[in-house]
Amino acid sequence: MSRSREYNISCPACGAGQFVDLYEAVNVADDPQLKNALMQNCLNRVECADCGASFRVDMPLLYTDPKYNMMIHWMPESVEMPRDQIQEEFDRTLEQINEIVPDDVSVPNVRLVLSRVELVELIYMLEAGYNQRVVEYVKYSIYTRNMEKVDPARHRLLLNVEDSTDEELCFVTQDTINHELGGILRYGRPAYQSMCELYDESPDEFVEMFPGPCISARYLLLEEADS
Numbered sequence: 387m388s389r390s391r392e393y394n395i396s397c398p399a400c401g402a403g404q405f406v407d408l409y410e411a412v413n414v415a416d417d418p419q420l421k422n423a424l425m426q427n428c429l430n431r432v433e434c435a436d437c438g439a440s441f442r443v444d445m446p447l448l449y450t451d452p453k454y455n456m457m458i459h460w461m462p463e464s465v466e467m468p469r470d471q472i473q474e475e476f477d478r479t480l481e482q483i484n485e486i487v488p489d490d491v492s493v494p495n496v497r498l499v500l501s502r503v504e505l506v507e508l509i510y511m512l513e514a515g516y517n518q519r520v521v522e523y524v525k526y527s528i529y530t531r532n533m534e535k536v537d538p539a540r541h542r543l544l545l546n547v548e549d550s551t552d553e554e555l556c557f558v559t560q561d562t563i564n565h566e567l568g569g570i571l572r573y574g575r576p577a578y579q580s581m582c583e584l585y586d587e588s589p590d591e592f593v594e595m596f597p598g599p600c601i602s603a604r605y606l607l608l609e610e611a612d613s
């Protein structure tokens with residue numbers, strides 16, 4: 387079930403306060419139009435009643451798609467709520483859920499993302515049947531081979547599902563500060579596919595590298611740089 391609630395927010399342009407309905411949970415099976423709004427960057431977008439400014443309100447959102455057994459939490463990263471804190475709190479919540487769920491109940495794939503672009507990328511990826519851990523492994527090797535051009539501290543690397551072909555996976559860089567898209571990097575699909583076969587034979591190494599719920603080459607590299 388999708389869920390929205392009324393919030394009292396102030397316009398970032400003029401400061402005027404107003405009450406608006408914002409979505410906290412989106413279930414695609416019940417409300418496919420909300421998925422479209424999310425993909426078009428219109429979900430939780432507000433037009434100020436006073437000055438007309440249009441802005442998006444980023445807040446925790448639970449995205450579920452029963453068809454793909456998908457449950458993705460988007461917890462927006464911010465100065466007040468940095469990445470490591472989000473991850474710690476989320477891990478604690480997951481532990482609590484696992485304690486109360488009986489062993490014979492299958493828990494859907496729970497994922498955590500920290501930005502809207504990551505959420506959109508992951509939806510495309512899972513719908514198209516990509517193995518997320520293998521894709522992030524590919525990104526990891528692209529980052530480490532192109533550190534000067536693609537710095538994980540500054541750039542996101544996003545899989546562009548729509549532009550990928552039978553021959554190549556197409557990745558695009560995005561600047562995390564000004565959000566501009568940059569260069570395109572290609573990776574042979576046969577190499578990706580043989581890694582998927584490796585994954586199917588023994589997933590342990592991949593799972594160890596990306597245990598989840600936040601599966602991200604960039605965050606792994608940032609953690610490695612920190613330690």
Ligand SMILES: [Zn+2]
Binds near residue numbers: 400434
């Ligand atoms: Zn305003």
